[in-house]
Amino acid sequence: MANAFERLVEKMDRATLDRMGKPVLINDVGFVAVESHLIPEMGPLTGDGISLVIFSSDYKPRRNDQTVWDGQSYIVTRYQSFNGKPQVWLE
Incomplete structure (x- = not known):
């Protein structure tokens, strides 16, 4: 049985997927992903990119x-x- 923290993590994941999840096809298999954004102040970046x-x-x-x-x-x-x-980076 999951502890209280694990149950909360599962609940937050479901809420994130319901509100921000979008379909992605990877190697012809469907998944749900959330786009992840980084701001330049968080470290060196090599340009704009898509991270899921x-x-x-x-x-x-x-x-x-x-x-x-x-x-x-x-x-x-x-x-x-x-x-x-x-988490994957796409080009």
Whole structure:
């Protein structure tokens, strides 16, 4: 049984998905993602880019994954874990 903190995290994830989640297609598989924004004051950036947090434990990110976001085709250029979820950068 999940503890109170884990239940709160699950509740917040559901609220985030309901309010901000959008469909993304990665390697022809549908997921729900939230666009993640960074501001320049938070560290060095190499230019504008799209970063998505994928709300699925089924997705295992790899470089060059074929991605369709907002009707545009991209590839995954890098990835990391963000609060236990895959975060990917698209170009």
